Amino acid sequence: MREIDTVLFDLDDTLHDDTTAYLAAARTVAETIGAERGIDPGTLVDAYERAAMRFWSSLTAEHLTHTIAGQRERMWYEALLEVGFDDRALAQRxxxxxxxxxxxxxxxxxxxxxxxxAALRAHGCKLGLVTNGFAATHHEKIERLGLRRLMDAFFLADEVGMVKPDPELFRHACRVLGSDPARTAMVGDRYARDVVGALEAGLFAVLLDVHATPIPPGAPQPDAVVTSIGAVLDVIPVARLSR
Ligand SMILES: [Mg+2]
Incomplete structure (x- = not known):
């Protein structure tokens, strides 16, 4: 029976509902810009969501040399372009x-x-955060969510110079935490980012299935699937719990 003593977590949409938070912020922007330029706010938010999804789903290590502020501007530029406004100054604003x-x-x-x-730590597990987020935004997020004191190590994409699903990123996290990939679990909401990379590195992969995105036929399956973060304790074979 496999025993786990280290657990890695994704941040956005795994430990907190980032989709709701970012769409609320986008809505505020869209209402202001929309009133100024006669754009329906809902249409602009949808266009921004598509631009953001395109960016995050195509993120590679090459993007890490650019600032997230610059990338955000580009997402807004693409969203505004989609609703008929080719305006870089407006995108910047x-x-x-x-x-x-x-x-x-x-x-x-x-x-x-x-x-x-807290329960995982109480059972002797080391905890790490592995996010494709950037230092410029995610350190603040970690502080605001109160995660700093709850976890042992934080791996942010541009600080480690790697992005999920690169299996080397998961191996790196294991090395820093002094753990063995075979005794480490990864919990995340994105199959292609969190599960695929973790499985390739030899970790126990838990998919938090909040998007109901189907797993491609014939593709490697996660070791466990949960629909809420609370259920993670039921599926990870934590060493001390199984003794
Ligand atoms: Mg996520």
Whole structure:
């Protein structure tokens, strides 16, 4: 029976509901810009969501040399272009407003997340955060969510110079935490990022299935699937729990 003594977590949409938080900030921007330029706010938010999804789903290590502020501007530029406005100055203003709105949104951990982290630690597990987020935004997020004291190590994409699903990133996290990939679990909401990379590195992969995205036929399956973060304790074979 496999025994786990280290657990890695993704951050966005795993330990907190980032989709709701970022769409709320985008909505604030879209309402202001929309009123100015006669754009329907809902249409602009949808266009921004598509631009953001395109960016995050195509993220590679090469993107890490650019600032997230610059990338945000590009997402807003693409969104505005989609609704008929080819305007870089407007995109710059939208991105700046978005930054302010993000800083003003309430961030909280998903229900049950603190209990899961505390229980794993109480059973002797080391805990790490592995995110494709950037230092410029994610250190603040880690502080605001109160995660700093709850986990042992934090791996941010541009600080480690790697992005999920690179299996080397998962191996790196294991090395830093002094753990063996075979005794380490990874919990995340994105099959292609969190599960594929973790499996390739030899970790126990748990998919938090919040997007209901189908796994491609014939593709490697996660070791476990949960629909809420609280259920993680039921599926990870923690060494001390199984003794
Ligand atoms: Mg995520």
């Amino acid at each position: 939208a991105a700046a407003r978005y930054g302010v709105a993000r800083a003003g949104t309430i961030l909280e951990l998903a229900p049950g997340a603190v209990d899961v982290l």
